Every structure is written in structure tokens, then in C-alpha cells.
Amino acid sequence: MANNEQYIQNRVRAGWxxxxxxxxxxxxxxxxxxxxxxxxxxxIVSGLxxxxxxxxxxxxxxxxxxxNDRTAATRLVNAERDERSQMIRAQAGSRAxxxxxxxxxAALMWLSFAASGSLPAPTPDAxxxxxxxAVVIPFVVYVAGIMLGEKxx
Amino acid sequence: xxxxxxxxxxHKGLTQxxxxxxxxxxxxxxxxxxxxxxxxxxxxAFRLARLFGITVEELFLYSEENGNG
Numbered sequence: 575m576a577n578n579e580q581y582i583q584n585r586v587r588a589g590w591x592x593x594x595x596x597x598x599x600x601x602x603x604x605x606x607x608x609x610x611x612x613x614x615x616x617x618i619v620s621g622l623x624x625x626x627x628x629x630x631x632x633x634x635x636x637x638x639x640x641x642n643d644r645t646a647a648t649r650l651v652n653a654e655r656d657e658r659s660q661m662i663r664a665q666a667g668s669r670a671x672x673x674x675x676x677x678x679x680a681a682l683m684w685l686s687f688a689a690s691g692s693l694p695a696p697t698p699d700a701x702x703x704x705x706x707x708a709v710v711i712p713f714v715v716y717v718a719g720i721m722l723g724e725k726x727x
Numbered sequence: 728x729x730x731x732x733x734x735x736x737x738h739k740g741l742t743q744x745x746x747x748x749x750x751x752x753x754x755x756x757x758x759x760x761x762x763x764x765x766x767x768x769x770x771x772a773f774r775l776a777r778l779f780g781i782t783v784e785e786l787f788l789y790s791e792e793n794g795n796g
Binding site: 645658727 | 747753756764765
């Protein structure tokens with residue numbers, strides 16, 4: 575029981591850490607954009623700040639809600655450490671990894687052939703869309719894998 | 728794998744959630760175990776067997792036909 579409380583406290587602390595990191599990155603991003611006028615688009619830094627801040631806030635809310643309720647805290651920790659859920663997540667992660675590998679390998683092959691003139695070189699827009707897909711598709715495969723695993727086991 | 732989990736749980740007067748709380752897993756895992764759709768780790772199998780005061784072999788009924796499932 576004490577282990578669960580410690581676990582929840584650690585998670586809340588990690589949430590705070592992410593929130594602080596997010597605020598710092600967001601502030602640095604704004605400063606780079608408006609004060610220092612850097613050559614690159616500093617929104618990428620403030621965007622990262624928003625991402626980490628949101629992640630930290632979500633984590634804090636999630637764990638703070640159960641911090642004073644011992645039963646709810648135990649159930650939350652049990653659900654996170656549940657061996658069946660971990661197995662499903664591992665299988666989904668493995669599938670997503672292989673999809674990601676396949677996409678990266680396909681892009682590498684295309685670029686190699688394009689360099690030798692056997693295939694047309696991708697335009698910057700095409701490359702951007704492909705890279706975006708290479709991020710989104712493995713994530714979709716991961717989430718779908720979890721949903722399928724939960725349904726089938 | 729077939730098992731006597733539901734029988735033992737109801738005999739002990741436990742709900743699925745209460746059993747899940749006692750062996751530190753989610754209620755969904757107990758449901759999957761009872762339906763025979765998930766085979767537990769050896770640690771969980773021992774925890775469940777000890778909770779009911781029986782052996783693992785008495786709780787989980789292994790046969791060669793369903794050895795993989």
C-alpha cells in the first residue's frame with residue numbers, strides 16, 4: 575500500500591517536472607521568436623513546450639484525483655502494472671516498430687534509387703507528407719493494436 | 728487454458744473487482760482469465776492459487792491440446 579502511495583507521489587512529481595519543463599520551453603520559444611529574432615522558426619520550441627506542459631498537466635490531474643483515495647489509487651496502479659495490459663502494449667509496440675521500420679526502409683530505398691536516377695526525386699512537400707505519415711501511421715498501428723488486444727483477450 | 732477461477736471466486740464470495748484488488752491486477756484481467764482468453768504468468772497463477780488455498784494445478788487445468796492457448 576505504501577508502495578502505491580509512493581508511486582502516485584512520484585507520478586505527481588514527474589507531472590510537475592514536465593509542466594515546469596513545458597513552461598520553460600514555451601517561454602524560451604516566445605523569447606527566441608519575439609526578442610532574439612532567430613533565423614529558424616522558434617514556434618517549434620514553444621510548440622514542444624505546449625506538448626510537454628499538456629502532458630505534465632494531464633499526468634498531474636490523473637494522479638492527483640486518486641491521491642487521497644486509497645482504493646482508487648490502488649486500482650489505478652494495478653491497472654498500470656497489470657501484466658495483461660503490459661503484454662498487449664508490448665505486442666502493439668512491436669507491431670508499430672516493424673511498421674515504422676518498413677516505412678523508413680521504403681523511404682531509404684526510394685531516396686537511394688532517386689539518387690541514381692532510377693526513380694524521381696521526392697519534392698520537399700512529398701517528403702514532408704511522407705515523414706508525417708511515418709510518424710502518424712505507427713502511432714495508429716500502436717493504438718489499434720491495443721484496442722484489438724483488449725478486445726481479443 | 729481452462730480454469731476453476733470463477734468457481735473458486737464465487738465460492739469465496741468475492742466479486743471480480745475484489746479478487747483483482749487482492750492479486751494486484753485489473754478487473755478486466757480477471758474477466759479474461761475466467762473466460763479462458765488469457766493465460767496468466769506463473770507469478771499470477773501462484774498468487775491466485777495461494778489466495779484460494781489450492782495448488783496451481785488444481786486451479787488451472789492444463790492439457791496438451793490447449794497447451795498454447
